[in-house]
Amino acid sequence: MYAQKKLNAISLAFYGLFCLHPIILSAFMVAPLIVSIFSSKLHISYASSASLPINRAQFKNNQISASLPKDSEPLDEESSSIEDDLLKDDMDNAISSETNVHDYIVTYGDTLSNIINQYDVELADIIQLIRCDRRLHNLHIGQKLSWTLNNKHQLQHLTWERSHGEIRCYERTKKGFKVSLSLKMDLFQRKITTVIVNTSFINSARLAGLSTKEIQAVIKSLQWQIDFRKLRDGDRFEILTMYAMLNGKKQKSELLGVRLHNTNKNYYAIRAVNGKFYDRSGSDLTSRFMRFPTVKKYRVSSSFNLRRPNPITGKIIPHKGVDFAVPIGTPVLAIGDGEIIVSRFSSTAGKYVAIRHGHQYMTRYMHLNTLLVKVGQKVKRGEHIALSGNTGRSTGPHVHFEIWVNNQAVNPLTARLPCMEKLTGKNRRNYLDKAKKIILQLNKK
Structure with a gap:
């Protein structure tokens, strides 16, 4: 009997302990949470009030960094303009x-x-x-x-x-x-205009009666043969144009041929049926361009985009070129014949080079490591002008490459670059017959 009572007492004790177990367990679970909250409050009360803004700024910077293309220019703020280097006269x-x-x-x-x-x-x-x-x-x-x-x-x-x-x-x-x-328009007339350079070709041509579009056409036709900025007083142009008349007014003008007499030498540019200009023997006057500024094509790390938004602010920051991710020290090549107009360091572009090709085209090469050319130097297509780098505002080694046509940036990957077109067969014979007649007219004066 006594043994049975003792057993019942022990069972009751274990039952009581079992009933208290959830309460004890909950207490052990809640206690750390209370301590954690209390510690957090203490941490906040002792922390500097400036710590929260700093953390927010760091978080924003991390967001921006994650959005940036690698081996390119950062997008967190607009780069200061270097377009003052564009020679505009x-x-x-x-x-x-x-x-x-x-x-x-x-x-x-x-x-x-x-x-x-x-x-x-x-x-x-x-x-x-x-x-x-x-x-x-x-x-x-x-x-x-x-x-x-x-x-x-x-x-x-x-x-x-x-x-x-x-x-x-x-x-x-x-x-x-x-x-x-x-x-x-069915009525066309031809006219030869003589321009004798006095101080500048532009002013002299305007005084001779040429319109802005006619002046543009003359410059483009001879741009690969001569530098109009280096003409001398007394240089003489004979310019043959054909224009249409509508209701007695001049509506459309087309350049047919030009002769320039410069330092005892004649330069000719005659328009062919294809709209391009050739010399008196039928040779194409266009300088040929390469598509890429390196021996091989590298990965594009950032594309041309004139409407590129900042991923965080939404502000439009145009990207006027293409970024090629290349190892530091990669040779950078001139894509066409031209003259170096910029070779220097910029805080944004790093070391960079700009080349003028004729009078319509300009190319720029940025974030370079070593410059191999100087301002005023003439370069040929494919010539080494620099070694690539990671200078200026850059997120990794790359070459930023731009092509400008008539002082406006175009997409280097899709730009319609100058190319040489040979006249052959019947097209060549027809051109030479036409050129002889035009040259006779140009030489009459």
Whole structure:
């Protein structure tokens, strides 16, 4: 009996302990939490009040860093402009008198899309334009396109010169594009204008009666043969133009040929059917360009984008070139013949080089490690101008490469670069026959 009572007492004790177990367990679980909260309050009370803003700033910087492309330029703030290095004088203004206004002569393999897309125009605009007029699918060599972009880099206006007698114009509307004007011109006249250089070609040409577009055409036709900035007083131009008349007014002018007499030497540029200019023997006057500034193509770490937003702030920070991720010390090449106009250090671009090619084209190469050229030096296509690096504002070793046409940046990966086109067979014979007649006219004065 006694043994049974003792057993019951022990069982009751264990039962009581079992009933208290959840309470004891909860207490052990809650206690650390209370201590943790109390410690956090103590930490906050003793911490500096400035610590929270610092942590937020660090978090924001970490966000930005995670959004940046590697081996490129940082996007956290807009780089200070280095475009003051672009040489802009009367000659440059003559080539590009209006911002976002472009013109182009159609050549072999061109389509409307690949001509305009190099200026970062949205494909939707091009599609809408072609829907407006399906004939734009069929561009022909030698035809001329002129277009204007608005401040949002949208296509605003396009002019298509289909032939000597027809010009078609397209205007942006709220619903897309529409053909706003179509001119039929049948009456053409020819005129030879003599320009004798006095102080500058630009002023002398204007005094002789040439329009801005006619001056532009002359400069472009001879840009690979001579430097217009180095002409001398007394140098003489004979310029043959053909222009159309509509209702008694001059509507359209086309340069047919130019002769320059400079220091006892004659330079000729004669327009062929394809819209390009050749010399009196039929040799192409265009300087050929390479596509990339390195021996081989490297990974693109950041693309051309004139509407590039900062990933955090949303602010538009245009990226006017292409970044190639290359190892430090990689040879950087001039993509075409030209003259060095910049070779120096910038806090943003690092060590960089700018080259003028003719009068329409300029290229820039940035974040270099070693400069191998000096200002005023002439370089040839493929010549080593620098070694790549990671200087200036940069997130890793790379070369930032830009191509500018008429003082405006274009996409280096899609830019319609100058190329040499040989005249052969019947085309060459027809050109030489035409050139003889034009040269006779130019030499009469």
